[in-house]
Each structure stands twice: as structure tokens, then as C-alpha cells.
Amino acid sequence: AFLLAVAMLGIPFQGTGWTQVLSGMVILFLLWLALRWKLKKEQKLVSMVTTRIKNTTLLCLLMLMIGYSSYALIVIRSSANPPMDQNSPEDIFTLGNYLSRDQYGDTPLLYGPAYNSQVALEVEGNMCRPKIKQGAPIYDRKEKVSPDEKDSYFVVDHKSQYVYAQNMLFPRMHSSDHAAAYESWMGGVDGYTVPYDRCGEPIMVKMPTQLENLRFFLSYQCNFMYWRYFMWNFAGRQNDIQGNGEPEHGNWITGISFIDNAMLGDQSKLPDDLKNNKGHNVFYCLPLLLGLIGLFWQAYHGKRGIQQFWVVFFLFFMTGLAIVLYLNQTPMQPRERDYAYAGSFYAFAIWCGLGVVALVDLLSRKLKRQTLAIPVAVAVIALLVPIQMVSQTWDDHDRSGRYICHDVGQNYLSSLQEGCNPIIFTNGDNDTFPLWYNQEVEGFGTDVRVCNLSYLRTDWYIDQMRRPAYDSPSVPISWPRLDYCSGTNEYVLVQPDLKEQVKELYREHPKEAAEQFGDEPFELKNILRYWVRAKDENMHVIPTDTVYVTIDKEAVKKSGMMMATDSIPDKMVISLKGKNALYKNDLMMLEIIAQSNWTRPIYVAMTVGSENYMNLGDNFVKEGMAYRITPFTTNAPGAKNFDAERTYHNVMNRFKFGNLKQPGLYIDETNMRSCHTLRQLMSELAIELIKEGKSDKALKVLHKAETEIPDYNVPICYVNGGVNMARAYTLLGQKEKAKEYLRKCFDYSSQYLEWYLSLSDNWFAQSTRDCLTEFYIMQAIQEVAAITDRQLGARYQKLMDNYYRRYTARGGQMPLE
Structure with missing residues (x-):
């Protein structure tokens, strides 16, 4: 090859x-x-x-x-520069990075730091700097001036990692980003303290003991992140909701009541949406028993049997617990990881099959008869095991008729202004991949440029953004490749203390200052050009905590955006307060805003977290499932931050709802979140339309929400806009309808509180935060109920008081005001 x-x-x-x-x-x-x-x-x-x-x-x-x-396909495809080209592995170095998964970083396996370990420091002059171990060089391609120029590589940086002062053997609790999660999972870490000199300041560092380290390895990495998944497949599964150690989410069960209740609490008291979850599967441990019988029969079946046993065992181990050892996973994983161990479960399934052979062999020996009746009888009885498994798992493997992911992807693209080559910033997998699918496979929304902020910190992705894709022109990024290649401008410090010095320089030497830093020192374009991209690396800072973009008012008028205020401001102010540094994706986001000049609409998907807003949230206007970045300060008195007319048009005429009307449709946790987003959006739209005096349109939106997102598939609750729906119906004078929504929301929270209050003392202590969340939700429901119907509000208040008493009687405490 x-x-x-x-x-x-x-x-x-x-x-x-x-x-x-x-x-x-x-x-x-x-x-x-x-x-x-x-x-x-x-x-x-x-x-x-x-x-x-x-x-x-x-x-x-x-x-x-x-x-x-097979790896040749990766290089050949990447060389064609398709719109989706992750890591762009088209030369020997990028292919190496792609195959070695460099983007995911390294985790210590046999020896390394714990989560509290401090970086070793070394004195350099009058300063201390962290000790860094320099690794292999990072190569990049030299950009050619002409096609005839010889291709070449050059070193842009070196792989490096911090050297830590405190280390331990077999470090399982290693990530400083998950310190609180380790402590929470372990119920507190006693550890031991070691002295550490932090540049002349003696401090004590708490390190976990080796016993605590091993306890985390066994309880979380082995038990929770492997054996739980194993038991899902051979004993039973509680539901398909991702678990992080709660008694109601994603645990393994047997289907035998007294065992499950002893492990996790009375399962009959679970809320209805969990009891009716299609991921609830019970196998009564029958596959597990069958597999164990086959395992021991093979192991003790003579010399040939033990030889075959070791072959299957090592397949089982190397595709299971060996992966656990290698991954060294942290708590609070973004998704369940059972798929990583599928090979191990296949290996155990071999023993399940051998279990049938073992039963035939044992019965034949016991009865001292070799007849066809014995294997036939055993096979018929054993067949009940896979039949039970199929009967339990069929409904949560049936995706027929479900188009939620597909349609939500189209809804994101449909939310954007048509015919203007818009740009939308996304961040996670679930708000990026559905859009890519619709563009690549369905040919839908091909004039839109989807820009993932997580990838925007890499040079290969910026390269792709600078190229046209489908019907979309390139993203307006003016930086030469040398200014954003790997190892360059990975982050830039924000140093507002330099602001006064810059102002003083402009006062004393205005001409020289303008030549060096531009006419307007804090104009965003000038900051990026003269500071961030300066030839002198010491100048790579942002000398202010407030930058601005000069507004082209004519371009804003022609842009088609809603005028959030009566007048267009002269400048768009972007605050960097609270930020110590801007990373490459932050800088690229600002560069795109600075260069677009409002000729292309720029959006942020509504599911992107506020930590990725670059403090631009005050400039957002909601249009469907995306926030449009505008030059207006939309949180000012009298300003609008919701384009109700455009959103109404999108929801009523362009949105699709994934066939949610089909009774019995299987909706897993990820798809359910998308359903919640849709209903929440429609409830907010209805309230906004009512504020604008468009009650007839608001009623149509509420009716569409009921029709397209029915309660029998998506239970009404607070988090998916149920209370907002009730508020909208109250404002429209339809109080009976409002009370129906309030009742469903209150019942939903009541069921969860009843479940938490039924738990054992140990489980209840871990669920107090969840109890408080339900109390806050009930309070919000009660406030709307009091407006809708005083008697209903009083009734809910009485029920809440009863729950408060029961909660405090169990030792629960309300937070201090």
C-alpha cells in the first residue's frame, strides 16, 4: 500500500x-x-x-x-479539499496528527500528576516561570508565492507539556479541570499534604492517596464506566437517560424487584416519564447466567477448552478493561461511552452461546444418555433468552418515522436570512452535524456557511473557512496563514493596564502613533492588525478591555435586519471585561465580525453556551433558532431583541417537526432536548406576539405547538416551555387551557419530588440539589397559577408547603437568601 x-x-x-x-x-x-x-x-x-x-x-x-x-482513502479525500475535511490529513505530518489523535491531548497512564498537582517553577532572573518539557517539532507547509515554487515544510512550534512538582503512580484522578467532579464522586478526598514553594510563597498541596486513587479507578472507571455498560447488555437497563451517578438515570437493573429496590430505591415510585422510558429493558440476568455457565464450562473443559478460553478471555479483556486502563476517563463525560466496549460484549456473547452447549453437555452426563431430545429441549428453552432480549429492546432500537435530527438541522438553516450567504456559529456536535448533513446530502441551505467555534481554534479549519463551500463564498478572514498556523496566536493576553499608555502616546506623538497603530487605537480592525498580528511577538496583546467596530449605517440599512432601536449607533462596543485572554477561535470570531461590514448576516445558534458569546449577548436578536449579531445594544430600554415577525414566518411556514405527531415514536434523550428547544421557542414567540398586540398569530403558534409537539410524545414540563405556554394562554384569556398546562407542569415536578423523598438517607443526601431545583420550578408554576386562578395558586402553595416540611424533616436545607 x-x-x-x-x-x-x-x-x-x-x-x-x-x-x-x-x-x-x-x-x-x-x-x-x-x-x-x-x-x-x-x-x-x-x-x-x-x-x-x-x-x-x-x-x-x-x-x-x-x-x-485503507488510510490511503483519507489522504486522497483530504487532498481534494472537500467542505468537510476534519484535520485536513493530506500530508505526512497532518496524517500523523490525525491518526495519533493529537487534538484530544495526552493523559498520564503509569506515572503523572494528580488533579491538584502544581506546575514546577524555575527561577529566571527576578521572575518564576513554569517548567515546560519540549517535545517533537510541529511542522507546517510553507505557503507558496507562486505555483513554481518548491514545496517545503518549516517548524512552527514544538509539542510541549508542563512539568509537575507532584506526581504519583497510576494516576487515575489526573485532570485539574475536573477537580470538583473527582471530589463529588468520591464524597470528598482526604488525601495528604505536601509542601510546595510557589515562587517564594510556601503553600501546602493536597494530593489524593494511592488508596483513594485506586478507589476512584475501581468505583468510577471500572464499575460505572464499564461494568454498568456490561450489565446493561446482560442483566437489564433502567432507562436511556445519561447517568452521572444518580439513582434514577442510566443504571443497570435486573428486573427482579427486591434486588433493584435495594440497589436504587423503590422503582415503582419513579416519575412516569422514567417508568415509561423505552430504554427500560429487563433481562432478569438470564444472558449473564448463560454466559457465566459457558465461561466456566469452557475453562474447565480439558486442555483444549482452557486454550480456547484464554483466546476468548483476552479478546474480552483487551476490548474491555484494557480500554478502561488506556482511556483514563474523567467524570461527567459528555455522553455514555458504552460503544467503546462493544467488542468486549461480543466476546462475552461467545460464552453465552457456549452456555447452551454446556447445558447440553451437563444434562447428557447427568442423565447418562446421548439423545437428540436433550439438545433440542435445551435449545428451545435457551431460545427464550434472546426472545426476552428482543422483546425488551425492540422499541428503543426502532428509529422508524423519526426525523427530528434531520428536521432540526433544516430548522437552523431555515432560521437564517435567505439569499445573503449567512454565517452561523455553532459549537457542539448536535448543533453542527445535522446542518452539515442537510447541506452535504440533502443539498439544503448550501448558501449558508456553518462555522464551528470548537474547530475554529485550529489552522486546518480556518483554511477551510477561507475557501468557498457549496454555494457559499469564503468567510471574511484577512489573516495570512502564518498568523494563525498551529502554534501562532493560540491565545492573546488582554492587558487593559496598557490602555492609558496608548492614550498618552496618541496625545504626545499623534502622528507616530497613528502610523504604528492606526488612526483609531481601539478600533477592532486596528487591534487585530497592529497588535495581535504584529511582527514583534512581544506586541501580541490586546491593550484594552473595550474595543469597538465603526458602523457602516448604509450597510446596516441594506442588511435586512430588524432595527432594534430608532437610530443606528455610530459604533458597536465589544466589552472584554472579565477576560484574561482571547483564544484563537475568539480572535477569528472578532475578525469575521470586523471584516463582514454587515454585508453578510452573522448568527449564533441558540444552543451555543453563553460562555462562547464573546460578550456579544447584548447585541443579539432572536430569529427562529438562531441569534443574529447586530450593531444595536438590544438590552437597552425600549430596544427589541426578538424579531417576532421573522420567527413567526419561520415557525409557521418553514420549520419541520420530525414527525413528532406519530404516536409511540421513540425519542431518546438527545432528540428530546431538541423537542424541548422547539417548544420553548414557540412559547417565547407566542408571548412576544402577545406583547406586540398580535393575539391571533400567538394563538396560531400555540395551536401549532400543541399539534406538532404533542404531550403524548413530549411530556409538558417547565424546561420545555410548559409554564410559558400557560402564561400565554392566560394573557389570551383562555384560563382553562392555561390551568391544564399548569397542572401538567406541577404534576411532573411533584412526581420527581415524591421520588427523591422516597429514597434512602444516602441517596436522598445526594439528591438535595435536585429537590431544590424542583422547588424553584414549583415556585415559578405557583406564581403563574396565582395570576391565572387564585384558588389554584393557593392549592399549589399548600402542596409546596407540605413538600417543604417533608424535605426539611429528612434533613434537607434551603439555601440562605
Whole structure:
């Protein structure tokens, strides 16, 4: 595969076009001559290797070549520069980074820091700086001035990692970003303290003990992140809601009441939406028992049996617990990781099959008879196990008729202004991949440029943004590649203390200052050009905590955006207060805003977290499922931050709802969040329309929400806009309808409180925060109920008081005001 790749593609960066092909052919010819000479020489010697060994060796090499040849597809595809080209692995170095998963960083395995470890410091002059271990160089391609220029690499940076002062063997609690999560999972870490000199300041550092470290490894990494998944497949599963140690989410169960109740609390008192969850599967441990029978039968079935046992066991171990050891996972994973261990479950399934053989063998020996009736009877009885499994898991494997992900992706694209080549910033997988699918496969919204903020911190993704894609022109980024390549401008410090010095320089030497930093020192374009991209790396700072963009008012008028205020401001002010540094994706986001000049609409998906807003939240206007970035300060008195007319048009005429009307549709947790987002948006839209005096349109939106997102598939509750729906109906004078929504919301929270209050003392202590959340929700429901119907409000208040008493009687405490 390697030789073929060289013959077809040539040596990377050694010539172009036919030169590459010819260089590859020359290498093949030289290798052929060398092998021919070697073979002739070996013919004179007596062969010490048998034909069988040669054949086996050649077959092994052939299999390796076939396997590794699949990587050629990655390079060939990437060389074509498609719109989606993750990591852009089109040369030897980027392919190496792609295959070694460099973007995910390194985790210590045998020796390394704990989560509280401090970086070792070294004195340099009058300062202390962190000790950094420099690794292998990072290469990048040199950008050619002309096509005839020879291709070459250059070193842009070196891989590096901090050296820590405190380390331990087999560090399982290693991530400083998850310190609180480690402490929470362990119920507190006692640890031990070690002295540490922090640049002349003696402090004590708390390190977990080796016993605590091993306890976390066994309780979380092995038990929770492997054996729980294992038991899902061979004992039973509580539901498909991602769990983080709660008694009601994602645990393994058996289906045998007294066992499950002893482990997790009375399962009959779970809220209805969890009891009716399609991911609730019970196998009564039958597959587990069958597998254990097969395991022990194979292990004790003579010499041949134990040999076969070790083959299956190592397959089971290497695709299961060995992966646990290697991944060294942290708490609060973004999703369940059961898929990582599928090979291990397949291996155990072999033992399940052997369990049937074992039962036949044991019965034949016990009865001392060899008849066909015994295997037939055992097979029929054993067949009940997979039948039980199929009957339980069919409903949560049936995706037929479900188009939520597909339609929500289209709804994001439909929310954006048409015909203007808009740009939308996304952040996570769930608000990016559905959009990519619709563009790539369905050809929908191809004039939109989807820009993922997580990827925007990498040079390969910025390269892609600078190229046209589908029907979308390139994103307005003016930086040369050298200014954003890997290792350059990864982050830039915000130093507002330099602001006064810059002002003083402009007062004393205005002409020289203007030549060096531009006419307007704190204009965003000038900051990015003269400071962030300065040739002197010492100048790579932002000398202010407030920058601004000069507004082209004519461009704003032509943009088609809603005028949030009566007048267009002269400047758009962007506050950087509270930020110590801006990372590359932050800088790119600002660059796109600065260069777009309002000629292309720029949006942020409504599911992007506020920590990624770059303090632009005060300039957002909601249009459907996206926030439009505007030059207006939309949180000012009298300003508008919701384009109700455009959102109404999108919701009523352009949005799709994933066939949610189909009864019995399987909606997992991820898709349910999208349903919540849709209903919440429609409830907010209805209230906004009522504020604008458009009651008839508000009623149509409420009716569409009821029709397209029915309660029997998406239960009404606070988090998906149920209370807002009730408030809207109250404002429209339909109080009976409002009370129906309030009742459903209150019942939903009541069921969860009843569940928490039924738990054992240990589980209840871990659920007090969840109890408080439900109290806050009930308070919000009660306030709307009091406006809708005084008697209903009083009734809910009485029920809340009763829950308060029961909660405090169990030892629960309300937070201090």
C-alpha cells in the first residue's frame, strides 16, 4: 500500500503533477533492483526458513498491507479539499496528527500528576516561570508565492507539556479541570499534604492517596464506566437517560424487584416519564447466567477448552478493561461511552452461546444418555433468552418515522436570512452535524456557511473557512496563514493596564502613533492588525478591555435586519471585561465580525453556551433558532431583541417537526432536548406576539405547538416551555387551557419530588440539589397559577408547603437568601 501510494502520489512535497508520479516510479524501480540483487544472493545460500514459515509471513504482511491501505482513502479525500475535511490529513505530518489523535491531548497512564498537582517553577532572573518539557517539532507547509515554487515544510512550534512538582503512580484522578467532579464522586478526598514553594510563597498541596486513587479507578472507571455498560447488555437497563451517578438515570437493573429496590430505591415510585422510558429493558440476568455457565464450562473443559478460553478471555479483556486502563476517563463525560466496549460484549456473547452447549453437555452426563431430545429441549428453552432480549429492546432500537435530527438541522438553516450567504456559529456536535448533513446530502441551505467555534481554534479549519463551500463564498478572514498556523496566536493576553499608555502616546506623538497603530487605537480592525498580528511577538496583546467596530449605517440599512432601536449607533462596543485572554477561535470570531461590514448576516445558534458569546449577548436578536449579531445594544430600554415577525414566518411556514405527531415514536434523550428547544421557542414567540398586540398569530403558534409537539410524545414540563405556554394562554384569556398546562407542569415536578423523598438517607443526601431545583420550578408554576386562578395558586402553595416540611424533616436545607 505504501509503495502504491508513493507511485501514485510521489514523495510528499517533492515536485508537483507528473514530477510526483515520476519520482514515485523511480523509487519503485530502485527498490525492485535492490530486491532482485538480494534474491539472487540468497539463492546461493541454503535456506534456513521453511516454505510454511515464508507463506505465513507473507500472508501476515499482506494482511497488514491491506489493512493499512485503507488510510490511503483519507489522504486522497483530504487532498481534494472537500467542505468537510476534519484535520485536513493530506500530508505526512497532518496524517500523523490525525491518526495519533493529537487534538484530544495526552493523559498520564503509569506515572503523572494528580488533579491538584502544581506546575514546577524555575527561577529566571527576578521572575518564576513554569517548567515546560519540549517535545517533537510541529511542522507546517510553507505557503507558496507562486505555483513554481518548491514545496517545503518549516517548524512552527514544538509539542510541549508542563512539568509537575507532584506526581504519583497510576494516576487515575489526573485532570485539574475536573477537580470538583473527582471530589463529588468520591464524597470528598482526604488525601495528604505536601509542601510546595510557589515562587517564594510556601503553600501546602493536597494530593489524593494511592488508596483513594485506586478507589476512584475501581468505583468510577471500572464499575460505572464499564461494568454498568456490561450489565446493561446482560442483566437489564433502567432507562436511556445519561447517568452521572444518580439513582434514577442510566443504571443497570435486573428486573427482579427486591434486588433493584435495594440497589436504587423503590422503582415503582419513579416519575412516569422514567417508568415509561423505552430504554427500560429487563433481562432478569438470564444472558449473564448463560454466559457465566459457558465461561466456566469452557475453562474447565480439558486442555483444549482452557486454550480456547484464554483466546476468548483476552479478546474480552483487551476490548474491555484494557480500554478502561488506556482511556483514563474523567467524570461527567459528555455522553455514555458504552460503544467503546462493544467488542468486549461480543466476546462475552461467545460464552453465552457456549452456555447452551454446556447445558447440553451437563444434562447428557447427568442423565447418562446421548439423545437428540436433550439438545433440542435445551435449545428451545435457551431460545427464550434472546426472545426476552428482543422483546425488551425492540422499541428503543426502532428509529422508524423519526426525523427530528434531520428536521432540526433544516430548522437552523431555515432560521437564517435567505439569499445573503449567512454565517452561523455553532459549537457542539448536535448543533453542527445535522446542518452539515442537510447541506452535504440533502443539498439544503448550501448558501449558508456553518462555522464551528470548537474547530475554529485550529489552522486546518480556518483554511477551510477561507475557501468557498457549496454555494457559499469564503468567510471574511484577512489573516495570512502564518498568523494563525498551529502554534501562532493560540491565545492573546488582554492587558487593559496598557490602555492609558496608548492614550498618552496618541496625545504626545499623534502622528507616530497613528502610523504604528492606526488612526483609531481601539478600533477592532486596528487591534487585530497592529497588535495581535504584529511582527514583534512581544506586541501580541490586546491593550484594552473595550474595543469597538465603526458602523457602516448604509450597510446596516441594506442588511435586512430588524432595527432594534430608532437610530443606528455610530459604533458597536465589544466589552472584554472579565477576560484574561482571547483564544484563537475568539480572535477569528472578532475578525469575521470586523471584516463582514454587515454585508453578510452573522448568527449564533441558540444552543451555543453563553460562555462562547464573546460578550456579544447584548447585541443579539432572536430569529427562529438562531441569534443574529447586530450593531444595536438590544438590552437597552425600549430596544427589541426578538424579531417576532421573522420567527413567526419561520415557525409557521418553514420549520419541520420530525414527525413528532406519530404516536409511540421513540425519542431518546438527545432528540428530546431538541423537542424541548422547539417548544420553548414557540412559547417565547407566542408571548412576544402577545406583547406586540398580535393575539391571533400567538394563538396560531400555540395551536401549532400543541399539534406538532404533542404531550403524548413530549411530556409538558417547565424546561420545555410548559409554564410559558400557560402564561400565554392566560394573557389570551383562555384560563382553562392555561390551568391544564399548569397542572401538567406541577404534576411532573411533584412526581420527581415524591421520588427523591422516597429514597434512602444516602441517596436522598445526594439528591438535595435536585429537590431544590424542583422547588424553584414549583415556585415559578405557583406564581403563574396565582395570576391565572387564585384558588389554584393557593392549592399549589399548600402542596409546596407540605413538600417543604417533608424535605426539611429528612434533613434537607434551603439555601440562605
